[in-house]
Amino acid sequence: MTLAHAAVNQSSQPIVGSHPLDPLTADEIATAVALVRAERQVGDHFRFPSVVLHEPAKAFVLSYRLGDAFEREAFLVLLDNETGNTYEAIASLTQGKVTSWLQIPGVQPNIMADELVECEAVVKAHPAFRDALAKRGITDLNLVMVDPWAPGNFGFADEVGIRFSRCLCYLRATPNSNAYARPLDGLVPVVDLNKMAVIRIEDLGTMPPPPEPGEYEAQFRSEFRTDIKPLHITQPEGPSFDVDGHHVRWQKWNFRIGFTPREGVVLHTVGYEDEGQLRSILYRASMAEMVVPYGDPRPQHYRKNAFDVGEHGVGMLANSLKLGCDCLGHIHYFDAHLTNSRGEVSVIENAICMHEEDYGILWKHTDWRRDSAEVRRSRRLVVSFISTVDNYEYGFFWYFYQDGTIQYEIKLTGILLCGSLAGSPKYGTVVAPEVNAINHQHFFCMRLDFDLDGSANSVYEVNTEAEPMGPDNPMGNAFYAVSSLLQTEQAAQRIVDPLAGRYWKVVNPTVQNRLGQPVGFKIIPGDTILPFAHPDSPIMKRAGFMAKHLWVTPYAADEQYPAGKYPNQNPGDQGLPQWTQANRAIANTDVVVWYNFGHHHIPRPEDWPVMPTAYSGFILKPVGFFGASPAMDVPPSPRQQASCH
Numbered sequence: 001m002t003l004a005h006a007a008v009n010q011s012s013q014p015i016v017g018s019h020p021l022d023p024l025t026a027d028e029i030a031t032a033v034a035l036v037r038a039e040r041q042v043g044d045h046f047r048f049p050s051v052v053l054h055e056p057a058k059a060f061v062l063s064y065r066l067g068d069a070f071e072r073e074a075f076l077v078l079l080d081n082e083t084g085n086t087y088e089a090i091a092s093l094t095q096g097k098v099t100s101w102l103q104i105p106g107v108q109p110n111i112m113a114d115e116l117v118e119c120e121a122v123v124k125a126h127p128a129f130r131d132a133l134a135k136r137g138i139t140d141l142n143l144v145m146v147d148p149w150a151p152g153n154f155g156f157a158d159e160v161g162i163r164f165s166r167c168l169c170y171l172r173a174t175p176n177s178n179a180y181a182r183p184l185d186g187l188v189p190v191v192d193l194n195k196m197a198v199i200r201i202e203d204l205g206t207m208p209p210p211p212e213p214g215e216y217e218a219q220f221r222s223e224f225r226t227d228i229k230p231l232h233i234t235q236p237e238g239p240s241f242d243v244d245g246h247h248v249r250w251q252k253w254n255f256r257i258g259f260t261p262r263e264g265v266v267l268h269t270v271g272y273e274d275e276g277q278l279r280s281i282l283y284r285a286s287m288a289e290m291v292v293p294y295g296d297p298r299p300q301h302y303r304k305n306a307f308d309v310g311e312h313g314v315g316m317l318a319n320s321l322k323l324g325c326d327c328l329g330h331i332h333y334f335d336a337h338l339t340n341s342r343g344e345v346s347v348i349e350n351a352i353c354m355h356e357e358d359y360g361i362l363w364k365h366t367d368w369r370r371d372s373a374e375v376r377r378s379r380r381l382v383v384s385f386i387s388t389v390d391n392y393e394y395g396f397f398w399y400f401y402q403d404g405t406i407q408y409e410i411k412l413t414g415i416l417l418c419g420s421l422a423g424s425p426k427y428g429t430v431v432a433p434e435v436n437a438i439n440h441q442h443f444f445c446m447r448l449d450f451d452l453d454g455s456a457n458s459v460y461e462v463n464t465e466a467e468p469m470g471p472d473n474p475m476g477n478a479f480y481a482v483s484s485l486l487q488t489e490q491a492a493q494r495i496v497d498p499l500a501g502r503y504w505k506v507v508n509p510t511v512q513n514r515l516g517q518p519v520g521f522k523i524i525p526g527d528t529i530l531p532f533a534h535p536d537s538p539i540m541k542r543a544g545f546m547a548k549h550l551w552v553t554p555y556a557a558d559e560q561y562p563a564g565k566y567p568n569q570n571p572g573d574q575g576l577p578q579w580t581q582a583n584r585a586i587a588n589t590d591v592v593v594w595y596n597f598g599h600h601h602i603p604r605p606e607d608w609p610v611m612p613t614a615y616s617g618f619i620l621k622p623v624g625f626f627g628a629s630p631a632m633d634v635p636p637s638p639r640q641q642a643s644c645h
């Protein structure tokens with residue numbers, strides 16, 4: 001029996017015990033690190049870039065039944081700072097031993113949060129850096145901020161094999177001021193992160209920091225608008241969801257919440273309870289990579305191409321959320337357990353927020369002849385987390401709706417990445433005096449392992465075409481949708497076409513709804529764009545997945561990240577562009593859909609000093625998955641029964 005056909009557990013008894021997909025607990029992380037330390041002579045010169053659940057095989061999870069025995073395994077990435085070598089280990093928590101230990105040549109693991117702290121400290125202590133500051137008339141180190149950045153890979157011979165960072169520097173107006181408002185443009189410390197030593201201080205020209213402090217904190221503002229009355233959200237009977245460990249049920253939705261330091265929230269086994277059956281939709285869904293290429297060609301700026309998932313880890317950088325500020329209503333929080341670079345357990349409390357929101361009207365019709373209005377309120381379940389990646393904040397939001405729709409939305413806020421400039425910039429926008437906010441794009445890559453009513457699925461592209469005017473279309477009004485099966489990986493590399501009403505549809509060709517149509521879900525693109533970087537540019541080599549909005553691959557357990565497992569300092573040609581050269585067949589098979597969306601950002605003065613939230617995302621909508629609207633059983637609200645008729 002597969003998940004697709006599992007009977008819904010109707011009992012109110014909570015399911016007890018952990019599940020094979022539960023993230024590692026703090027104890028499990030500590031045990032895994034201890035096992036590796038004991039068995040592999042891992043000394044103080046090792047760091048732990050990542051300690052996560054080694055997810056069990058998909059086939060095992062799909063056949064797993066409550067009470068079945070299962071093995072818990074941790075997957076660890078280790079970095080030896082003395083040799084620069086990277087290792088991957090698997091520690092079996094069930095067997096109490098390390099079952100796999102591999103050296104991975106020629107890679108650099110992700111950047112770790114405490115590397116950033118150590119890096120800033122060594123830069124600030126370095127005489128050449130202090131000299132460069134003195135040249136700019138800066139003597140107070142407390143006002144200086146050093147932001148270590150992943151350096152990318154631009155083919156320079158002297159960078160091969162060195163784990164390093166190129167830092168951006170800023171000068172606060174006062175110790176509590178907005179650091180990002182005053183870049184020290186052109187001052188670039190370069191640091192060897194294994195030796196944790198300054199390689200050199202690049203000085204690409206002295207530009208004075210911009211004059212305004214760019215303050216945004218409440219402490220710097222004396223007046224606020226005074227006409228906002230309280231708005232309370234109350235749920236006197238509590239929320240409508242049930243949570244058991246990491247398992248969530250909300251109305252008919254049924255899924256598991258996971259979390260990794262790399263991707264943040266991961267959704268597992270997303271299903272919908274339909275007439276007593278739990279129908280599977282997604283086996284696993286996450287944002288598997290994101291890249292932010294900047295568009296200024298100067299040497300202190302062309303390096304800015306952060307891979308915020310693969311290099312920095314949006315999970316590792318997740319905020320601890322605050323009730324009433326980040327989230328309103330009856331909230332269920334999930335903590336995240338991870339490690340610092342020394343393998344010590346760290347906990348991000350309230351890292352994931354789950355709550356319900358009123359979302360306006362679900363459906364309505366008024367029969368005006370009978371003066372009868374029928375209306376239903378829409379409610380959605382929100383699962384979110386927010387990461388601070390240096391200057392920027394990203395909110396990552398999954399929404400589940402009562403009509404079977406799933407939405408994914410990124411909320412972009414925080415502070416623009418700027419250089420300093422007098423005059424009119426070509427590759428940016430002046431957002432404050434002498435502050436040049438640089439043009440950039442944000443690309444987000446979703447890995448969507450669809451299992452619609454079972455694992456064997458197919459993907460179609462649907463375009464709308466106009467019928468030519470003629471005897472069959474005398475008034476020229478006719479149009480129709482054309483579905484084309486995407487048969488191979490290379491045929492499935494597609495881009496958006498809004499004027500063709502283009503969307504992509506995942507179906508199970510062997511399961512039909514009551515109308516005889518294959519059950520399906522469609523991907524409805526939202527805000528999206530393609531990169532402006534040249535196809536031969538280093539960044540397009542490293543993040544080749546950005547060139548298409550859609551990719552489809554047959555499921556492979558080791559194909560998790562579209563720019564490869566280790567994008568940090570990687571020269572490129574990894575991940576999707578490499579895998580899909582095999583041009584594997586993808587029809588009626590276990591497919592993984594990779595959907596990329598891009599947010600184009602030519603900055604505005606109104607984005608300063610902190611950007612009002614911008615939104616970007618896409619929608620997964622059932623298309624024939626149900627035989628009719630699944631939202632007809634949503635009851636009228638109590639007030640409607642009393643007075644809306």
Ligand code: CO
Nearest residue numbers: 412440442601
């Ligand atoms: Co932006």
